[in-house]
Amino acid sequence: MRRSIYGAALAGAMAMLAAASAAGQTKTLTVAAYGGSWEQQLRKSVIPEFEKKHNVKVEYVAGNSTDTLAKLQAQKANQVIDVAIVDDGPMYQAIQLGFCARIPNLDKGELYPSALFKDDKAVAIGQTGTGFMIDTKTFKEKGWATPTSWNDLKDPKFKKLLVIPPINNTYGLYTLLMYARLNGGGENNIEPGFKAMKEQVNPNVLVYEPSPGKMTELFQSNQAQIAVWGTGRVQAFANTGFPVDFIYPKEGAPILLASACPVAKATIDPLAYEFIKLLISAPVQTVLAKEMGNGPVNTKVDVNMPELAMAPVGERAKKVIAFDWDVINAHRQEWTKRWNREVER
Template sequence: MRTHMSILSFMALMGATSAHAADTTMYVAGFGGDVEKAFREKIVPPFEAKTGVKVVYVPANSTDTLAKLQAQKGRQSISVAIIDDAPMSLAIQAGLCAKVEDGPNSKNVYPSAKRANGEAIGLGYGATGLVYNTQIFAKNGWAAPTSWKDLEDKRYAGKIVIPPITNGFGLLALVMEARLNGGGENKIDPGFATMKRISPDVLDWEPSPGKMAELLQTGDAALGVWGNGRVRAMLMQGAPVKFVYPKEGALMILSEVCPVQGAPLPQQAQAFIQYLLSPDVQAIFTAATGLGPVNKETKLAPAIAADVVYGPESVQKLIRTDINTINANRTAWTERWNREVEK
């Protein structure tokens, strides 16, 4: 059973400014880029001011943070780890995450952002769906895509871009195609059969976000599979693209946070996680990442809310995959993909 952190104890810890706290340094690993900037400029300073705890932010991608936690097992320096859901599952399986205590903000988190055993909790929702170039579609008189089945429409032959299976978006597309054709994570053959049909019409299986954005912006690619956060970033730069939540559903992407097992400052780590889940910090995280808030009480400006997963109706439309089954089969699927799909 998880330890309950009451509002009073949370506020007491947040308000601690003792000489001991002033000398305390806590390491937090998370994403780089705009996320790192938001943490350094907007998220960390208020927490430091309220608690006297110095927070050192360590930027890295999820796989690198996971590797660091694995290498330091038993002698951890990082107290809080922010990782995407698939590598987070591996971290949990390796015993690298302690349980998240119940608290004043975690109680307002949507159920789909919570782990069954509480070893991690979501920070932001993303969606994997379709993206298209609005100018190319308008020029050709094509209606906007609405379905995963549109990837099999011959009108788009040679104009489709999809990340490979080594990229999370491509992997989720494979799983979705399996689900739509009588299979799923435990029966992946229908997914491979569909991807093999689509493959001749794919311009590029592109792993690089930068190159993916370039192909979509120039119109070399008219249609693709991508995340809503990536598309939002392109829109903010003026690109003629739009994200589509397919009628069959979009696949959930979840960035998560966990207190690291056996790491220094466990109480401060729990307080920091509750702080990250507060409505105000959730709004900052959403603005920096394009990932929708997991706290039901978060309020977003209309311009931001329109481009992210926001509110119970949007959250309920997301399809959550069986990450443990995916992780267990990832190597075998990758080898098969290289033989059958991306030849």
């Protein structure tokens, strides 16, 4: 009898210890988002405070938007990602495919209308204009005029000095669309874009580079002098002291919205919602603006700060243009195959 009582007591104590251990275990929240300056800044200014406050470990999975969308598709039977941060185009696809859940109690009072998605299934966390990054030191030394038009990328003096992200990156896709638009086409007629890219732009391209880190390396090693990139990326690079500037082309700078959504799954961790709400809060939006030149989505952020000198805010907001993502996404897979076959060979 004594052994029986002792055994029961021991079992009970072990169960209590196991429960206490489980309760004290740190949970994991998986966030799939951009690499480069985005990853560096979120790891520095956002994630540590969030982990401490919520006793959670944030697992950061870096990749471009189409990589993250591919992961969501591959894991749809058992989603690992809790929060997905991608460009607005892939975000529309993610929502359409049912990968995003509604963000409950989203406070829209502080947000610009352009930051909102239908049914609150995503929200923008930053605004970026697409245009040119130039090495100002080289341009000055060579006496080159500052480019003002998308057509300037065809100039023979830029042969093998131009870098453009590939079509699976929104900046590359926007380049194709701009050349279609400039030559009588657009989302509904992409043929002029492919013709211009193949015949007039491609000879100048050093490499179609998707990695933010490698993009900056190409400039630092003096291999590249001009690129198609976004305001936030260029501002973050300029903040390191490297002599680069951002140019808004006269025909327009396509707008890109970095966007976040809680991934739909059987059991959604409430911390996924909290992480997104933290990203769009005025304090974090201010940090992203100051450190990365990210155009804020929160109306309480001062858009006149010098760190937003390149961002699409104020008068510069008039220079941005938007494309129809419903049309683009219907053709994007087909365009990607064609690009890989005909342009980036």
